[in-house]
Amino acid sequence: MSEKLKDNNVDQKNRRIGLICGGIFCAMVGVSFAAVPLYDMFCRATGFGGTPMRVEQVSDVILDRTITVRFDSNTSPGLPWEFKPKERQVELRIGETAEAFYVARNKADVATAGTASFNVSPELAGAYFNKLECFCFTEQELQPGQAYEMPVQFFVDPEIVNVPELKNIKTITLSYTFHPLTKATAEVQAPAAKKRIGG
Structure with missing residues (x-):
């Protein structure tokens, strides 16, 4: 027992x-x-890893000092798009709001879809690069031969001049990479803030 x-x-x-x-x-x-x-979510909230901050309002401080923002574009293999910035760079005052445009064109003879990821270099500047509007992480579908202009509105936080490693920075690079999507893996939505320029 x-x-x-x-x-x-x-x-x-x-x-x-x-x-x-x-x-x-x-x-x-x-x-x-x-x-x-x-x-x-952590990267977007803190700017870690060169991830730009997402904000709702413009800076209330604009410095006399200028900074150059360069625009970089990449397309992952498997997405037959031509993707590039309309301007390679812009010079603006720190704290001033600027708008830039990227253009994506579908070179395939069928509809294709993609979504963009982004980062800022140098990485430490990501916490001070604030975007008011962008097309990142929005699923985009382009018909054969169609092209779209996609805006990004941004400013560089004036606090950047108080960071010892960044106080003398002259240039920041904003880089986007478009990745392919399939209709089987994502529900494609037409973005609200894109402008058709061809197709």
């Missing part, structure tokens, strides 16, 4: 340990799926 009780206690302990291990495994799987969006 005591042997049976002992076996039952061992079985209960093994079940409990199995449930705990299963719970830990499920939690780890959940955390791994949440890691990418959480990391993206």
Whole structure:
């Protein structure tokens, strides 16, 4: 009888340990799926890794000092688009709001879709590069031969001059990369702030 009780206690302990291990495994799987969006939210909130900050209002301080913002564009393999900035660079005062345009054109004879990611270099400047409007992470679909102008509105936070590593910075590069999407993996939406220029 005591042997049976002992076996039952061992079985209960093994079940409990199995449930705990299963719970830990499920939690780890959940955390791994949440890691990418959480990391993206962290980068957008802090400017970590050269991710520009997203803001709702313009700067109320504009300095006399100017800075050059260069525009870079890339397209991932598998997306038959021509993608480039309308201007290669712009010079503006720190704190001043500026607007730039990128143009994407579908070179394929079928509709294709993409979404853009972005970063700023030097990375440390990402926390001081503020975007008011942009086309990043918006799913875009272009018909054969169609082209769209996509605006980005931004300013460089005047606080950048108080950062020892950035106080003498002369140039910031804003870089976008378009990645392919398929209709099977994403519901494609037409962006609200894009202007058709051909097609």
